[in-house]
Amino acid sequence: MLEHAPQENLFTYLPWLFISLMLLAYLRAAIGQIHQGRQWSRWRILSFISGCLLLYVGLTPSLQPMAHHDIRLHMVQHLLIGMFAPLALVLAAPVTLAVRSLPTSTSRFIMQVMGSKPVRLISHPLSALLLNIGGMYVLYLTPLYATTLSNPYMHHLLHLHFLLAGYLFCWSIAGPDPAPHRPAMRVRLIVLFLSMATHAYLSKLMYAYEWPKNTPHPTEQIQAAAQLMYYGGDVAEILLAIAFFAAWFRFSQSQVKKHKKRWFSISKPFAYLFSKN
């Protein structure tokens, strides 16, 4: 490590710097809300802090060179950065907090961006699924993974993709943040189901056919990584499913209070998501 130039050292700590800035901004805004006497859930703050902690661990600079030699470590990073941290960050509702804290003109701009065509297209659960799980198929079933081992920029780009695609997917399925054009619950449930199935399928394919190919990793290591991906992915997807159904449950219960005995179907869209924020 001593032969590294100082520039390179700075570069390796860049992810940690970004996480710290993100965390500081969120905490400042949340404390600002509470000081103004407006409610901001402690659970959301806790959720954001845990998301950042997961990112800190996943993006530890000294972990990078080790992950190049051991695909199991790479897989742990993948789970933390791409599946667990995004869910925790999404549940913290950062966009809602930003809209509430920033000046009205900026908030209006954010809402316009959220409602714009490109965001609508990219935040549809199906496109989010394609970017997230589809991206994993491309990574592990093509020579792309081998490329990331030799190119440090590709490596950082890959982690950024994990985080953004994971965030996008969790938000499109179960995010509390405003999503003006979110499709009906039934559609999101089907996409969640597909994501669980395709993730499990990919990890079994990797185990059975020893993908990614042309890497220095021994077979046992790849198989152990595939099993980590299968079981770790399971836990993450169950948590996402719990977040999804918990949102439905809250909606359903609020309907009981409102309409007393009227029954609401599980396939009803989350009307409250459009109105509340």
Place this chain on the structure above:
Amino acid sequence: MQTNHDQAIIQPRRSFWTTFLIGVGIMAAVDEIVFHQLLSWHHFYDQATPAISLMSDGLLHAAELIALVAGFFMLADLRHRHAFSVKYAQAGFFLGLGCFQVFDGLVDHKVLRLHQIRYGVDLLPYDLVWNLVGFILILIGVGLLSRARKFTAIKATDQNH
């Protein structure tokens, strides 16, 4: 203030399907935890499974996880609404258990040949016991369902008199 209890409408059909989902999810989880993990009679991947069967395996796995999570949330929702029918729920639970057991025993093991119950042994007694247990669970479920139906019928005639 009136409580929800006074106006509650029991939802037998929904109670039945809620616990049916839970039954399917629990039997699938028992299969995975007991036979795959604890006994390791069958494995993560068994060298004979073709890639296309792995896809159906993935779909099945996703379905059982969602069934479990959805089932428990729907159960909580029904209880909160005081709309839960215990008798129909019992029937649904046993039918869920049994249907998954028989489906796993016939479709997964025999049609798709995803994996066998155990390797290096004579399979016939294992398959017989596996599916027989499934059929017994289904019979219990059917019995409970007809009992639940009779019970509601009696209640309905009582109210009419």
